[in-house]
Amino acid sequence: MKKKVRVIVIDDSALMRNLLAEIINEAPDLECIASAPDPLIGREKIRELNPDVITLDIEMPKMDGLEFLERLMRLKPTPVIMISSLTEQGSEAALRALELGAVDIIAKPKLDIVRGIQGYADDIREKIRCAAGAKVKPMFSSNVTPNNSADVVLPKVSRPILKTEKLIIVGASTGGTEALKEFLMPMPPDAPAILIAQHMPEMFTKSFANRLNSLCSVTVKEAEHGERVLPGHAYIAPGHSHLLLGVSGANYVCHLSQGETVNRHRPSVDVLFRSVANLAGKNAIGVILTGMGKDGAAGMLEMKQAGAYNYAQDEASCVVFGMPKEAIALGGVHEVLPLKEISGRVLAYLTRHGGRNVRI
Known part of the structure; x- marks a missing residue:
């Protein structure tokens, strides 16, 4: 049996952690092995469980997601997908995350989070699969749609x-x-x-x-x-x-x-x-x-x-x-x-x- 992609979710929102875990665990080839409300707890879980992919919020208590990402890519490069709101400030932060080595971005909806995130479920799962196979390097300081042709x-x-x-x-x-x-x-x-x-x-x-x-x-x-x-x-x-x-x-x-x-x-x-x-x-x-x-x-x-x-x-x-x-x-x-x-x-x-x- 093919090994599942093991994911850790780091987000200060309990609702988001639960939603993302549900979305991940609905796929037979993916598994949310842990979640954390902030980067410090997340760091310990990463050390303990060695995940294939991490999803990471940007604005969190105790440590900013970008600061954590920079440290992670310097010390233990791991495929990371950023979760960010679609605000002008948030988009700048998300672009900075890509510069620091994040593989991809998932846009966190500003309204009706439950329906919004569930609408992205297939896209989230596909991005996680893609991230699992991505090549990350140390850093030194939607709904399903048909595969139409053009x-x-x-x-x-x-x-x-x-x-x-x-x-x-x-x-x-x-x-x-x-x-x-x-x-x-x-x-x-x-x-x-x-x-x-x-x-x-x-x-x-x-x-x-x-x-x-x-x-x-x-x-x-x-x-x-x-x-x-x-x-x-x-x-x-x-x-x-x-x-x-x-x-x-x-x-x-x-x-x-x-x-x-x-x-x-x-x-x-x-x-x-x-x-x-x-x-x-x-x-x-x-x-x-x-x-x-x-x-x-x-x-x-x-x-x-x-x-x-x-x-x-x-x-x-x-x-x-x-x-x-x-x-x-x-x-x-x-x-x-x-x-x-x-x-x-x-x-x-x-x-x-x-x-x-x-x-x-």
């Missing part, structure tokens, strides 16, 4: 509408917040426009974009419907909408859609990649980074068939080698590289193939 949002066209402007298109999921930072920071201010679909809860994406903007030479922002796609800018899909490449006259524009979920996601990487295959063809460079599942694999193959050149992050540097693995297996990838090498290779490719005056 067809439900955007039809595939047989011939791309080709322009001359180059574009960089990126998809990521679990572990992607740090991977995107590493990918974007080397990009020069005259880089081609970059469109990004990152699986992330609504309201986190704006704070995430703002944080990246403070670190990068390119301007990073949350995409807005109808805005022109400009060189030197990176556009991140909002957590509530698909991001598609569109055209208005002679210009590329961002198009947002709240159409059906694809591969259980909105935004979906497949939808973004399909729209780019339809409109940009050989003028696009595709990048697929760390993430759980298969979202982006079919769309990356469509981009390749339309003439795009595609890169995938290698297994050794991924937190979860799911999305890149599926894209590679489907035949949509030209090169598989360590994360730290992808930006340089993309820029080198653009220099060789008539991109803008990108300096390496």
Whole structure:
């Protein structure tokens, strides 16, 4: 019999501890082996029981969840899923948690907690399974939805509408917040426009974009419907909408859609990649980074068939080698590289193939 994934829940709310334990124990392959009302008690239970995954609240008595996470990742790296409210302050804290090494975020509902958390039950269980297989490194200071294809949002066209402007298109999921930072920071201010679909809860994406903007030479922002796609800018899909490449006259524009979920996601990487295959063809460079599942694999193959050149992050540097693995297996990838090498290779490719005056 396959070994169960053993989980410890750390949350100061007794209600949340009980709800999460019930959700975890309903799955035959998961087991909540303990819970704790604060990090100090949680620390003892972790030492005693050595769990596979920890769920961790942010605001707790005796020790802040972020402080505890930082200590944990320094002394005993363990896959952690953060629980956070969807407030602007909370989202900043959640993004800091991802920087410190948390695998993923679960958005704690502000109202009707019982119904809200139960509505996330399948997503919570899937994130725990994913976290159990994630590679964590020491740090040094929703409801079930069908696995639709991109067809439900955007039809595939047989011939791309080709322009001359180059574009960089990126998809990521679990572990992607740090991977995107590493990918974007080397990009020069005259880089081609970059469109990004990152699986992330609504309201986190704006704070995430703002944080990246403070670190990068390119301007990073949350995409807005109808805005022109400009060189030197990176556009991140909002957590509530698909991001598609569109055209208005002679210009590329961002198009947002709240159409059906694809591969259980909105935004979906497949939808973004399909729209780019339809409109940009050989003028696009595709990048697929760390993430759980298969979202982006079919769309990356469509981009390749339309003439795009595609890169995938290698297994050794991924937190979860799911999305890149599926894209590679489907035949949509030209090169598989360590994360730290992808930006340089993309820029080198653009220099060789008539991109803008990108300096390496």
